[in-house]
Amino acid sequence: MHKPNQSIIPLTLSTLKAACSQCNLRELCLPYGLSEDEIEQIDSMVGVRRRLKRQQHLYRAGEGFEAIYAIRSGFFKTDVLLEDGRDQVTGFQMAGEILGMDGISGETHTCNAVALEDSEICVIPFAHLEHLSREIQALQRHFHQVMSREIVRDHGVMMLLGTMRAEERLAAFLLNLSQRFTARGYSPAEFHLRMTRDEIGSYLGLKLETVSRAFSRFQEDGFIAVQQKHIRILDIAGLKALLTHQAI
Amino acid sequence: MHKPNQSIIPLTLSTLKAACSQCNLRELCLPYGLSEDEIEQIDSMVGVRRRLKRQQHLYRAGEGFEAIYAIRSGFFKTDVLLEDGRDQVTGFQMAGEILGMDGISGETHTCNAVALEDSEICVIPFAHLEHLSREIQALQRHFHQVMSREIVRDHGVMMLLGTMRAEERLAAFLLNLSQRFTARGYSPAEFHLRMTRDEIGSYLGLKLETVSRAFSRFQEDGFIAVQQKHIRILDIAGLKALLTHQAI
DNA sequence: CGCGCCTTTGAAGGAGCTCAATTTAGGTGG
DNA sequence: CCACCTAAATTGAGCTCCTTCAAAGGCGCG
Secondary structure, three states: OOOOOOEEEOOOHHHHHHOOOOOOOHHHHOOOOOOHHHHHHHHHHOOOEEEEOOOOEEEOOOOEOOEEEEEEEOEEEEEEEOOOOOEEEEEEEEOOOEEOHHHOOOOEOOOEEEEOOOEEEEEEEHHHHHHHHHHOHHHHHHHHHHHHHHHHHHHHHHHHHHHOOHHHHHHHHHHHHHHHHHHOOOOOOEEEOOOOHHHHHHHHOOOHHHHHHHHHHHHHOOOEEEEOOEEEEOOHHHHHHHHHOOOO | OOOOOOEEEOOOHHHHHHOOOOOOOHHHHOOOOOOHHHHHHHHHHOOOEEEEOOOOEEEOOOOEOOEEEEEEEOEEEEEEEOOOOOEEEEEEEEOOOEEOHHHOOOOEOOOEEEEOOOEEEEEEEHHHHHHHHHHOHHHHHHHHHHHHHHHHHHHHHHHHHHHOOHHHHHHHHHHHHHHHHHHOOOOOOEEEOOOOHHHHHHHHOOOHHHHHHHHHHHHHOOOEEEEOOEEEEOOHHHHHHHHHOOOO
């Protein structure tokens, strides 16, 4: 069932134990206030870990759905394809976030998930998750919240795509990244983009040239310092003002 | 807790019995193959019905979340608001569809739900739903699928907003409505739009004038016949071709 | 029957796209 | 370790599709 080109970390006693109870991303993936007992059960829910190299697919649209995935380290994008070849990046995901929920509704995944850097994920067989969340109320609630959060996030993207101009979209994008990096203990102001201008553009409904121009404009205006994929935010308030002070 | 201007249909024994087991939308709301016993349990999950008049809010962004809602009859829109006043319609919902899942992630709803015609909804207290889906596996699975379907739908809208030109967006919109009306036993080719050009435009990321022009263009080209809110699709294949034969 | 809201249509303007050329960075093999 | 090579990013110029602004027409509701 697993791809030969994806390295599987076998479930020894020690890696098993480490699955969730030892994981420093626990507060991102799991609810608070679980008992020792419950955490042990959840540990056993995580089937295997899997490492992916940059540009490897975690899953593809059309593949059978069996599990969802928690990102332990690394960075992903998800995208959907139209028959005529057009595609759209639907999201960028980082450590502690969940991938694969698009597959629950049908038998198969509806989008592709691709690692944008070498990454490690925890495989959570979905049948097992459903079984456990019938037993552990906090887990059930948490999973529902994770799915709902994805819906709310999508609404935000729809708002961005539907009503914002190019520079507002990019500002919103940068602020969102900054906030998520911060939540993971990284600098809010300085980070490396894992994706290309083209991928940013696809996500934001813009062409890569427009993204590039907006970056340059932000730099001229002193909001950020850009050097290729390296971003330093110099004026967070300024970026936020771009969003609220609606330019029509 | 309920709004004084919303009529509540009290839960008498007869309305209760009618809740799901007698409902002709059952196959849209609920999984197949439930036992008599399970359906009875689910019947009891539906708290009350509520009628809403055109333009009434079912819930508003910021209101506490307590229940999700199944549309028994009528038509709704959901929209999100930005601080600066811009808003975006995130969806149109019809009979058999579920509203309110945006509220699960936090304590409160994140969007507004407004009836676009006189409607009737079933209130499903969320705590009750979670309780029951811990007992009835098919219900649990079904609810997960409903949430996942919403995520997949949102991805489709993102694709539409991110990559399609105006006429493609409108064609996709009409085809989607047609397909959903068909699934409900209505004509695939002839229907009344419940929303204004402005609301369609908001949903599609276009201005109302652009929507109007695209309607006129479709009529000129013989794809549809429009008279205000009344739509008759004359050439479904033509509309579909607009989507796949990517212009550019 | 009149008023307001929704819709349609026209004309001009602009934001972002397309096409194209150049620069830069990162990876690879000698 | 350096030179090469290719993919990614930047920047410019012209164009296009959608928006904006404006005015007129139509439908529904009180």
